[in-house]
Amino acid sequence: MPFGTPGVSGGPLLELQNLSTHYVSSRGTRVVRAVDDVTLRVNAGETLGIVGESGSGKSTLALSILRILPPAARNVSGRIMFEGEDLLEKSDNEMRHVRGKRIAMILQDPMASLNPLFTIGNQVAEPIQVHEGAKRATAWERARGLLRSVKIPSPETRVTQYPHEMSGGMRQRIVGAIGISCEPRLLIADEPTTSLDLTIQAQYLNLLRELQKAHNLALIFITHNLGIVAKMCDQLAVMYAGRVVESGPVSQVFNNPTHPYTQALLSSIPRMSNVDQRLTAIDGQPPDLSRLPAGCSFADRCPKVFDRCRAEAPPETSPGPGRTARCWLAAATAQQPQLAALAGED
Amino acid sequence: MSVPAQIIDLPVADAPASSSQRHWFRADFPVIPALILLTIAFVALFANFLAPHNPELGSLTARFKPPFWQAKGSYQYLLGTDQLGRDVLSRLIFGARISMVVGFFAVMVAGVLGTTLGIISGYLGGWVDQVIMRLTDTWLALPALTFAIFLAAIVGPSMWNIVIILGVTYWTRYARVIRGEVLSLREREYVRLAIVAGCSKWTIMVRHILPNVINSAIVLGTLMLGVVIITEATLSFLGVGVPPPQPAWGLMLSDGKQGLMVGYWWLTVFPGLCIMLMVLSANILGDWLRVKLDPQLRQL
Numbered sequence: 001m002p003f004g005t006p007g008v009s010g011g012p013l014l015e016l017q018n019l020s021t022h023y024v025s026s027r028g029t030r031v032v033r034a035v036d037d038v039t040l041r042v043n044a045g046e047t048l049g050i051v052g053e054s055g056s057g058k059s060t061l062a063l064s065i066l067r068i069l070p071p072a073a074r075n076v077s078g079r080i081m082f083e084g085e086d087l088l089e090k091s092d093n094e095m096r097h098v099r100g101k102r103i104a105m106i107l108q109d110p111m112a113s114l115n116p117l118f119t120i121g122n123q124v125a126e127p128i129q130v131h132e133g134a135k136r137a138t139a140w141e142r143a144r145g146l147l148r149s150v151k152i153p154s155p156e157t158r159v160t161q162y163p164h165e166m167s168g169g170m171r172q173r174i175v176g177a178i179g180i181s182c183e184p185r186l187l188i189a190d191e192p193t194t195s196l197d198l199t200i201q202a203q204y205l206n207l208l209r210e211l212q213k214a215h216n217l218a219l220i221f222i223t224h225n226l227g228i229v230a231k232m233c234d235q236l237a238v239m240y241a242g243r244v245v246e247s248g249p250v251s252q253v254f255n256n257p258t259h260p261y262t263q264a265l266l267s268s269i270p271r272m273s274n275v276d277q278r279l280t281a282i283d284g285q286p287p288d289l290s291r292l293p294a295g296c297s298f299a300d301r302c303p304k305v306f307d308r309c310r311a312e313a314p315p316e317t318s319p320g321p322g323r324t325a326r327c328w329l330a331a332a333t334a335q336q337p338q339l340a341a342l343a344g345e346d
Numbered sequence: 347m348s349v350p351a352q353i354i355d356l357p358v359a360d361a362p363a364s365s366s367q368r369h370w371f372r373a374d375f376p377v378i379p380a381l382i383l384l385t386i387a388f389v390a391l392f393a394n395f396l397a398p399h400n401p402e403l404g405s406l407t408a409r410f411k412p413p414f415w416q417a418k419g420s421y422q423y424l425l426g427t428d429q430l431g432r433d434v435l436s437r438l439i440f441g442a443r444i445s446m447v448v449g450f451f452a453v454m455v456a457g458v459l460g461t462t463l464g465i466i467s468g469y470l471g472g473w474v475d476q477v478i479m480r481l482t483d484t485w486l487a488l489p490a491l492t493f494a495i496f497l498a499a500i501v502g503p504s505m506w507n508i509v510i511i512l513g514v515t516y517w518t519r520y521a522r523v524i525r526g527e528v529l530s531l532r533e534r535e536y537v538r539l540a541i542v543a544g545c546s547k548w549t550i551m552v553r554h555i556l557p558n559v560i561n562s563a564i565v566l567g568t569l570m571l572g573v574v575i576i577t578e579a580t581l582s583f584l585g586v587g588v589p590p591p592q593p594a595w596g597l598m599l600s601d602g603k604q605g606l607m608v609g610y611w612w613l614t615v616f617p618g619l620c621i622m623l624m625v626l627s628a629n630i631l632g633d634w635l636r637v638k639l640d641p642q643l644r645q646l
Contacts, residue, residue: 068541071472100544107542112535117557126553127543178543 012041012081013218014065014186019078021057021064026072032289034060034073036242039316039324042235044185047212047219049233049250051226051265055286057242058222059108062188065220066105067095083185101131104184106175106192113175114163120147120174121159127181146177149214150207169200173207180211187212188220193228205232226269230254238262241286241297244316248323258325260302296327304329376634379627386624390443397436398424401593404431410605413612426612428601434612437593438620444594445624448509449575453567455513456574460520461556461563467521468528469551478521485518494577498586505588508581512574523566527559568632572625579621595621 021035035057042048050058063069065080067087080087087098099105107113114123124146125139134142140159147155150173163171172192179187189208193201205228212219221232229236229250236254237247238261246259257263264282284301287293295310296302302309306328314328389396404427411427412418425434467478497511531537532555540550581587582596590597595617602613 066542068538096544096546098544099542105542107535107539109535113539115536115540115554115558126540126545130543130545130549175539178539 013044013046013083014040014042014220015079015081016040016061016065017079017081019061019064019080020076021060021069022074022076023070023072024074030290033242033292034289035064036292038078038239038242038244040237040244040247042186042218042220044218045212045216046235047221047233048235048237049221049223049229050237050239051224051229052239053224053286055289056239057289058239059190061239062105062190062220062222065188066099066103068099097131100127100184101182102184103186103188104179104182105188106179106190108191109195111168111171111195113178114171116163119160119162120166124159124174124177124181127178131182142181143177146181147174149180149211150174150177152177168196169203172196172200172204176204176207176211180215180217183215184217186218186220188222190222191224193223193225201228208232226265238265241292242289243297243326244324245298245327246323246325248320252320252323258319258323258330259298259327260304260329261298264303374634376627376630379630382623382627383631386442386620386627387446389439390446393439393443397433397439398422399433399436401432401436401440402591404428404433406431410610412610425616426610428598428613429605432593434598434616437598438595438616441593441595441598441617441620444505444588444592445575445578445621448505448512448578448588449571449624449628451509452512452516452574452578453570455510456516456570457520457563457567459513460517460522461524461559463517464521464524465528465551465555465559468525469532469547469555475525479525482518482521490515491577491580494581495584495586498581503586503589505592508578508587511581512577515577516570516574519570520563520566523562524559527562528555531555531558565632565636568628568635571628571632575628576621576625 016038019035019038020033023032023034024030038057038061040048050061052058060069060073063073064075065082065087067075067090069075075088078088082098082103087095090098114120121140121143124143125134125136128134128139128142129136132139144155144159147158152158152170152173158166163174166174175192192208193204196204208219209232211217219232221228223229233250235247236250237244238253238259239245240261246253246257246262253262254266257266261282264280267280268282270279282301287297287300293299293310295308295312296305296314299305299309308328314326314330316324316326317330319325319330408423408427408431409429411420411423411431413426414421414424423433423435425438427433428437463478463482467475494511494515497514498507501507501511537550537554540554545553578587578594579596579599582594583600585600587596588594598617599614599621602610602617605611605613
């Protein structure tokens with residue numbers, strides 16, 4: 001099975017508790033609720049996939065965890081518990097030692113993530129020198145080993161080369177090597193494969209899984225590709241308008257989605273089994289995050305909307321063990337019509 | 347009659363031909379300005395060996411001698427002598443040293459000061475940026491030459507004081523240009539990766555931003571060289587520059603200007619020519635560098 005390997009050790013590595021991050025305009029008149037009341041947990045060695053359309057707050061969530069938000073953003077409330085410590089309580093200097101050392105991140109465009117003026121070895125060795133005060137020679141030795149572990153051929157010569165001498169896939173793997181250089185516990189990958197072609201994508205995802213196994217790494221995978229989620233993730237969180245509308249183990253969410261948004265997302269994926277059917281699209285636009293409706297933010301686009309949805313925002317309920325959903329239907333509905341599992345066809 | 351060959355191969359050198367970029371230094375490298383600057387630098391470096399006479403010591407018996415090709419000229423004083431009987435050629439040779447030293451170090455002072463402030467301003471942003479940029483605005487609002495004269499009057503004339511004065515006067519251009527560059531650099535993905543990897547602001551500024559703005563700083567420096575040299579000459583001409591016994595070109599112009607009306611043209615023409623050649627060469631070279639390096643910078 002492509003998913004379902006449970007976390008290796010017990011106890012969450014990272015736990016977001018009711019985290020809210022808002023963007024406030026300079027005069028304070030407009031508040032954009034980019035991340036709103038998000039509660040999530042990631043266990044060691046486990047992969048959490050975060051999906052959602054553009055502007056649903058996925059990236060802001062990732063930036064919040066590392067506390068590298070742009071100046072206009074405010075962490076309004078909540079806690080970010082990482083290895084038992086609240087990251088929001090830490091000073092800037094303490095945070096600096098978390099970033100790269102204990103939580104690493106791969107950015108949206110890894111192709112542009114390498115400084116054109118420095119050699120590969122220089123850049124892979126940099127975090128090791130910064131965080132562990134390692135000597136140049138030892139850091140470079142480690143860099144060579146890291147390049148070997150991300151399957152860069154002949155790392156001895158590659159370390160002395162510059163980014164423009166590498167192919168896209170190689171550069172990506174190098175960025176991956178920088179990510180794991182200080183043996184972090186958690187790696188956040190923000191759409192790391194969007195700039196790659198499909199064969200390289202598959203290779204890269206396999207590599208990430210291997211690294212994850214080898215280092216018992218927890219992974220947060222931000223994407224809007226549900227196929228990748230099916231392949232990579234143990235847990236899934238679906239975000240809509242800044243909120244987690246549904247979360248749970250990937251197989252359960254895929255087989256039995258409770259939230260109409262998740263259902264719509266899953267039915268908008270093309271499948272080989274029913275090629276004659278038209279793809280369903282979700283009508284309408286996501287709401288303006290600075291003017292969220294009083295009720296459920298998905299109400300305007302929801303095919304199953306009823307009166308209560310527009311009046312009151314649904315609370316987070318648990319339709320099953322380890323699962324959450326923000327929908328009035330979730331508590332009431334016993335069994336949704338079975339949707340064919342993506343995994344079976346993947 | 348066949349068509350002349352020139353019509354067929356019209357110059358297409360201006361087109362951004364990618365193959366010619368490999369040999370960018372050959373295509374339209376300004377050879378003559380580079381040679382002039384190199385010659386001046388060479389002369390400045392070996393002034394002690396090249397100058398036929400002591401530039402600060404004249405013989406009063408040999409005053410106002412014209413250049414050698416004129417009636418009363420002699421091969422002993424190739425470019426003539428001044429009102430104190432000092433050899434003009436020797437003074438020009440030693441003057442090259444002053445112009446080079448003042449030009450080079452003043453540009454360095456301005457460059458280091460301006461680049462540092464520009465990087466800090468651009469990268470940190472916020473109130474730091476506001477303070478530095480408003481300071482720059484204020485500085486730019488001051489008339490540069492008057493300001494330099496004012497400073498020179500305060501600290502007193504000496505060659506190294508002039509270096510510092512010119513540096514302090516002209517750092518603002520660097521600050522402006524470099525800040526703009528940094529504003530775009532700090533949004534680059536590799537800078538964000540460095541943040542994510544836990545580098546401190548200082549590390550990022552020194553390791554990731556600075557190497558990327560060096561190109562621009564060098565281009566700007568070459569362009570500034572002309573401005574700085576001409577300001578130095580102006581200050582010397584006005585008597586607040588390099589103090590008299592030393593043979594600064596601007597000072598020679600100033601000393602020679604009374605002689606101009608009575609026919610002692612060589613006292614002003616030669617130093618004037620030197621200043622012009624040096625500034626022109628520096629500007630042409632700087633312009634060429636700017637055009638050559640900028641598109642490449644954007645390509646990265």
